[in-house]
Amino acid sequence: MAQKTSPEQPLPIRTVLQMVAGWIGKLGTIWVEGQITELTARGGTVFMTLRDPVANVSARVTCPRGVYEAAVPRPADGARVVMHVKPDFWVNRGSFAFTALEIRPVGVGELLARLERLRQVLAAEGLFAADRKRRLPFLPGTIGLICGRDSAAERDVLENARRRWPAVRFRVEEVAVQGPYAVSEVSDALSRLDADREVEVIVIARGGGSLEDLLPFSDEALVRAVAACRTPVVSAIGHEQDSPLLDLVADVRASTPTDAAKKVVPDVGEQLTLVRQLRDRGRRTVRGWLDRELAWLSSVRSRPSLADPVREIERQAEHVEQLRDRARRCLGGSLDRAEDSLEHLRARLVALSPAATLERGYAIVQRPGGEVVRKAAEVAEGEELTVRLPDDRISVRVTQGAG
Incomplete structure (x- = not known):
């Protein structure tokens, strides 16, 4: 068509529409599904619109009354149907529509x-x-x-x-x-x-x-x-x-x-009841906690240490004094025993001391180096010796050795 027409040689609209109608007439028949809307009947023809239930797309359908009434159950406005249709193009009005050859309502089981x-x-x-x-x-x-x-x-x-x-x-x-x-x-x-x-x-x-x-x-x-x-x-x-x-x-x-x-x-009533219950529960919980704390506080306050704190201090002071007296007695006894032991030791030392022997009239003869002379045979004539007395000492010379 584009090759055979020009602004100088246009085709009449009737020719174009006839060509469109011929092309659509070659499409043959086809089964389609949709939803019936705008159902009307005039004379021996039923007019309806077949709408796609998913997309906003629809097409006009004409149906002979016999074909429409042959469908069992007879479809009503809003029914889902399957149609055997033939596309037609009306040249006089330049409009497109389907002609229904058979209508089958979609059953519940299939839906x-x-x-x-x-x-x-x-x-x-x-x-x-x-x-x-x-x-x-x-x-x-x-x-x-x-x-x-x-x-x-x-x-x-x-x-x-x-x-x-x-x-x-x-x-x-x-x-x-x-x-x-x-x-x-x-x-x-x-x-x-x-x-x-x-x-x-x-x-x-x-x-x-x-x-x-x-x-x-x-x-x-x-x-x-x-x-x-x-x-x-x-x-x-x-x-x-x-x-x-x-x-x-x-x-x-x-x-x-x-x-x-x-x-x-x-529910406002249920919520108010719930709030009241929660509030009462909170009060019971706080009251129970306060009661336990007050009981604990009363128990603590009733203890002697808190009921009469001065008495506890006095008791501890008495205990300290007792310990102090006991310590003094123990220390005095220990000192007395130590003094007695010291006296005993001193008496023994005095008794065993060479000084005590010297007090009885004895003397100790020593060489100049401090060595004690125990036997006369140990000294020689002319040897100088020291004689230790209780209060003093004297030096002597041996004039005659042991014979």
């Missing part, structure tokens, strides 16, 4: 199988891991609530939360919680609340319903959006037996919207 495969994929990526879940704040300043418009879930959360803590604040985002627009509206509301720094926790709440009604809360796009949030998310979808994939990726799962209010907001 469950698809959800299980998706659950396994997300679990393998770690989106459901316990270590990535965050703790809820004890008392959030502002709670973000995503719920249906004028829904019972909204009333349950608001009334129970305010009953537990009257000062709690909410930022409510009312969205579609089922149908073809649920995923996009919930995701947008989640993004707005997560961007608000005042919101400290987000609650996604919805009442019970069928598997198809709760299907948006198992959508992969919504699950990944919740996993990417910086704000802790509480899932309160359906009843206890309902378990969409949102419950697995959320930081906290609540069995019902009422249970979500209990998990997010503390």
